Amino acid sequence: xxxxxxxxxxxxxxxxxxxxxxxxxxxxxxxxxxxxxxxxxxxxxxxxxxxxxxxxxxxxxxxxxxxxxxxxxxxxxxxxxxxxxxxxxxxxxxxxxxxxxxxxxxxxxxxxxxxxxxxxxxxxxxxxxxxxxxxxxxxxxxxxxxxx
Amino acid sequence: xxxxxxxxxxxxxxxxxxxxxxxxxxxxxxxxxxxxxxxxxxxxxxxxxxxxxxxxxxxxxxxxxxxxxxxxxxxxxxxxxx
Numbered sequence: 092x093x094x095x096x097x098x099x100x101x102x103x104x105x106x107x108x109x110x111x112x113x114x115x116x117x118x119x120x121x122x123x124x125x126x127x128x129x130x131x132x133x134x135x136x137x138x139x140x141x142x143x144x145x146x147x148x149x150x151x152x153x154x155x156x157x158x159x160x161x162x163x164x165x166x167x168x169x170x171x172x173x174x175x176x177x178x179x180x181x182x183x184x185x186x187x188x189x190x191x192x193x194x195x196x197x198x199x200x201x202x203x204x205x206x207x208x209x210x211x212x213x214x215x216x217x218x219x220x221x222x223x224x225x226x227x228x229x230x231x232x233x234x235x236x237x238x239x
Numbered sequence: 240x241x242x243x244x245x246x247x248x249x250x251x252x253x254x255x256x257x258x259x260x261x262x263x264x265x266x267x268x269x270x271x272x273x274x275x276x277x278x279x280x281x282x283x284x285x286x287x288x289x290x291x292x293x294x295x296x297x298x299x300x301x302x303x304x305x306x307x308x309x310x311x312x313x314x315x316x317x318x319x320x321x
Contacts, residue, residue, distance in 0.1 A: 212320035227317030
């Protein structure tokens with residue numbers, strides 16, 4: 092299990108290759124990448140990502156452990172950035188390795204659903220007309236109930 | 240004595256990221272009520288606790304939870320990771 096919370100940018104190819112290279116006997120590797128996207132109504136200048144040092148790592152470890160207990164997984168990577176990001180920057184990635192693709196896909200979806208609403212990150216969007224904290228979505232909260 | 244941390248717009252409204260509070264509040268809600276009586280900025284930040292989340296010693300908790308033995312309380316809006 093590899094959990095990283097960092098300010099620095101990451102290289103998606105290098106991370107995915109390094110993750111794949113350390114697996115043995117895994118038939119499936121799924122990776123998901125989150126990208127900072129422009130807003131629908133105004134051009135985004137920057138996104139400020141704040142987190143709770145200490146709790147973030149604990150929460151991500153718990154989410155990963157929950158996934159590992161539900162699916163047959165060989166390995167999990169969660170990498171999440173904080174600080175000042177620009178549109179099209181990579182903000183986070185998860186990777187799962189499993190003997191079978193269904194476990195790898197489902198575990199990756201589970202990790203993303205819990206990361207959205209249970210990991211202590213907050214995003215603030217800055218446009219030319221001002222800045223606003225991103226509100227949590229009810230859809231994201233509802234998605235957690237589907238895993239009960 | 241308790242470390243109290245604030246994140247995102249709660250931090251902005253209160254105007255500081257953390258402080259040490261000398262309190263004998265027995266629950267989170269008691270602590271919130273005590274802070275609200277202190278100054279307007281706390282009153283504004285905590286005016287709707289349904290819009291807030293609380294963590295006790297870095298574990299998500301509830302506003303009716305006991306503060307017995309707790310060293311670190313954090314208040315923040317619903318999380319938006321991913």
